[in-house]
Amino acid sequence: MVVHVQAFGILKDFLGSSEVQWNLSDGITAEGVRAFLKKNYPVHPGLPIAIVRDNRYLADDEIIQDQDHLFLMPPVSGG
Amino acid sequence: MKVHISISEVPASYNEIMDFLKSDHAGAIALFEGVVRSDVLDNGESVTHLFYEAHVPMVHAETSLLVEQMRQHCDVYAIFFHHLLGNVAVGQTSIWLGIAAQHRKEAFEAQTWFLNQFKQRVPIWKKELGDQTQQWVVPHE
Numbered sequence: 001m002v003v004h005v006q007a008f009g010i011l012k013d014f015l016g017s018s019e020v021q022w023n024l025s026d027g028i029t030a031e032g033v034r035a036f037l038k039k040n041y042p043v044h045p046g047l048p049i050a051i052v053r054d055n056r057y058l059a060d061d062e063i064i065q066d067q068d069h070l071f072l073m074p075p076v077s078g079g
Numbered sequence: 080m081k082v083h084i085s086i087s088e089v090p091a092s093y094n095e096i097m098d099f100l101k102s103d104h105a106g107a108i109a110l111f112e113g114v115v116r117s118d119v120l121d122n123g124e125s126v127t128h129l130f131y132e133a134h135v136p137m138v139h140a141e142t143s144l145l146v147e148q149m150r151q152h153c154d155v156y157a158i159f160f161h162h163l164l165g166n167v168a169v170g171q172t173s174i175w176l177g178i179a180a181q182h183r184k185e186a187f188e189a190q191t192w193f194l195n196q197f198k199q200r201v202p203i204w205k206k207e208l209g210d211q212t213q214q215w216v217v218p219h220e
Contacts, residue, residue: 008132008133008134008202008204009132009204009206009215009217010204010215010217013215047217050202052134052137052202055136055137055140071134071137073134073202074204074215074217075217075218076198076199076200076201076202076203076204076218077203077204077205077215077216077217077218078131078133078162078174078197078198078201078202078203078204078205079113079162079173079174079194079197079198079203079205
C-alpha cells in the first residue's frame with residue numbers, strides 16, 4: 001500500500017525532501033512506520049518522532065491505511 | 080475567556096494585542112515577547128535569523144487544548160497568542176503572549192504555565208541561519 005508522508009524540521013533533512021511516498025506493508029502500525037523510517041533513513045535512533053494523521057497524534061499500535069497522509073514530527077522547538 | 084490564537088508571516092502589533100486584552104475587569108496585563116537572539120552555530124558562525132515552520136492546523140488544535148487546560152489552573156480573562164512563520168531576524172519578535180487577569184499574580188502564573196507547555200507541545204520548529212550555514216534546533220529530551 002502507498003502512504004503519503006510529510007516531514008517537518010530536521011526530519012526533512014534526513015528524508016532529503018519535505019514530502020515522500022512510501023510503499024508499506026498492509027497492517028503496519030504507527031510504530032512500524034517509525035521503525036521503517038529509522039531503518040531506511042539516517043535518522044538518529046534516539047530521536048523521538050510523533051506521527052499525526054487527520055490532525056491527531058497516533059498511538060504506537062494504530063493501523064496505517066492505504067493512501068493515508070501522515071505527518072512526521074521531531075521534537076518541537078517553537079518560540 | 081476571550082481567546083486569540085494565530086500564526087502567520089505577519090507580526091502582531093502592540094495596539095492589536097492591547098485592544099484585545101483590555102477590559103474593565105482586567106487589572107493586570109502581562110505581555111511576553113520572545114525575541115530572536117544571536118546564538119553561535121556549531122561552526123562558530125553567528126546566527127542572523129531564525130526560520131520557523133509549523134503544522135498550522137495542529138498549532139491551532141494544540142494551543143486551543145492548552146488554553147482549555149489553562150482555564151483549570153489559572154483565573155484569567157483573556158489570552159492573545161501569536162507566532163511568526165518564515166525568517167525572523169535577530170532582534171525581532173517571533174512570539175507574543177498576552178494574558179489579562181484581575182491581578183498580576185494570576186497573569187504571570189498563567190503566562191509561565193502556558194509558555195512552558197507551549198515549548199513542549201505545540202508543533203513549531205525553528206532553524207538557525209547564519210551567513211554560510213544553517214541548522215535545525217532539536218531540543219534534548
